[in-house]
Amino acid sequence: MKKNFRGMTLAALLLSASASAQADNNQYVPANDSPQAFVGDVAPDAPVHVGSHYRSPVAPISNYAPVTVGDLQPAGFIEGGLRGSRGGCDSCDSPGCDGIGCDSMCGGKSGGLGSLLNLCGKDGWMRAEGMLMFHAERQAPPLVTSAAPGVFPVLPAATIEFGDDLDGGLSGGVRTDIGRYLTDSFGVGGRFLWVSENGDDYSASGDQTDPNARSLGRPYYFVPRFNPGTAQEDSVIISQQNLFSGNVQAEYATDFFMADGYARMTFCHNKASRLEFIAGYTYAELEDMISITSFRQDEDTGRNPNLAATEFSSLYDTENRFNGGQLGFESTVSRGRWTARALTKVHLGNMEQTVRKIGTTTDYLLNNVVSTQNSSILINDEQGTETQDVFTFIPEMDFTIGYRFRDHVSFTVGYTFLYFDNVAMAGDQIDRNRDTGNIGANVTPVSYDIVEGSHWVQGISLGASVDY
Structure with a gap:
């Protein structure tokens, strides 16, 4: 009698489990020769089990087709059902979650500690990366030359010491990105990129x-x-035997940073991939500068007894400020613990270009009289500050690979490329065509045209990404 009772109990459990599994998968089971009916269809007079979450009556067992043990299927989780009751866990390898189900870290009636710390959902992101960036070589005319002792330092025989291709090497930087999904398919974020002086x-x-x-x-x-x-090549002597003793100091520097706010909308996604459309606002600054100062002491007092020394100073300073929008796509592909992201976008808008040219020539006389003129060797009457606005675009490409070593934390390595069209660079503003009579003279400044060029920045990134 006990065996029969146990057998009937087991059969009832198997029938109930199979019906639940099939109902969750939206499959139907024919009942004898009756018309096809979905499992879960109810009979109006069936009893309600005590404690059931569903108040609708359940169909009598006689209405279901016979089910064997081999027909059983595992019941899937219902979105918003088990996940909601377990504190929001969407991954069972979240911190505090085991490989079978969410434990007390995320479970419990109150949602657990994981829910309190928002560790059981992934609808936001924080990324921090260190950047190792290279700038394109800046172009400038020859600015300092040297020659053998006693030889006039004039091109093309002289050696170019400063100018021509200016390569600043490697620069460090930082990039941060933070945002959150407001719905399953729409999110907002902000990003900041800074590259140190190059x-x-x-x-x-x-x-x-x-x-x-x-x-x-x-x-x-x-x-x-x-x-x-x-017309021919010439040179102002800074140091040469029996004529002048002198020195020269020169430098160039480029600074860049970018900040943007954006929205992202999901086009399509599944468990392993996601494609999103990105649009937003971008602000960027690209500054470039060349400065050169030279000082010479006249050693031939018999030739020019009144002039003791002369200092020539030139500054070329450019600023490019971008304000505009951005459009692009980001695709993400995941395989196990590895994730690959590809971001391609273009920033379109207005580039405000500002150029400053400042030149001075200072003569130090033997009787301590100092005379200053408002021109220099390569800066004459075309000096002062000029500004113009132009439409430009900045294409951007980012490729990143991340390895998830914790459920919410990944190490990342990537490549970044940015191209700037229609920018004013300092070297492009230098005009080396000069009349000797205008060097070191007082002049009346006149306006000039800004020379436009292009620039690019590229490099690798190393960082971490946190999903929260």
Whole structure:
């Protein structure tokens, strides 16, 4: 009698389990020769089990087709059912969750500690990366030349010491990105990218009493005002034996940062991939500067007894401020603990270009009289500050691979490329065509045209990503 009772009990449990499994999968089971009916269809007079979450009556067992043990299927989780009752856990390898189900970290009537700390859902992100960035070589004309002792430092025979291709090497930087999904398919975020100053400096000196000291010069292209057909290379001597002792200091630097706010909308996604459309606002600044100062002491007092020393100073400073929108796509693919992200976007908008040219020539006389003129070797009447607005675009590409070593934390490594179209760079603003008579003279400043160029930045990123 006990065996029969146990057998009937087991059969009832198997029938109930199978019906629940089939109902969750929206499959139907034919009942004898009756029309096809979905499991879960109810009979109006069936009893309600005590403690049931559903108040609708359950169909009599006689209405279901016979089910064997082999027909059983595991019941799936219902969105908002088990997950909601267990504190929001969507992954059983979350901190405090085991491999079978959410434990007390995320479970319990109150949602558990994981729910309190928001560790059981993943609808937000925080990313922090260190950047190792390279700038494109900045172009500038030859600004400092040298030659053998006693030789006039004029091109093309002289050696270019500063100018031409200016390569600042590697620069560090930081990029952060934080945001949150407001719905399953819509989120907002903000990002900040800063790259430290990229540049270099140069200094040299020459003493005419040293027979091994190389000659130093500031080259320019001499274009006579009244006979331009005789134009040729020339140079202002900074140091040369029996003429001048002097020194020169020069530097260049480029700074860049970008900040943007954006919204993202999901086009399609599944468990392993996601494609999103991104749109928003971008602000960026790209600054570039070249500064050069040279000082020379006249050693031939018999040739010019009144002029003791001369200092030439030139500054080329450019600022590019971008305000505009951004459009792009980001795709994410996951395989196990690995995740690959590809971001392609273009920033479109207005670039405000500002260029400053400042030149001075200071003469120090033997009687302590100082005379200052508002021009220099390569800066004459075209000086002052000029500003213009142009439409431009900034394409951007980011590729990142992340390894998830904790449920919410990943290490990332990536590559970034940014291209700037229609920007004012300092080297492009230098005009080396000069008339010797205009060097070091007082002039009336006149307006000038801003020369536009392009620039790019690229490098790798190393960082961490936290989903919360």
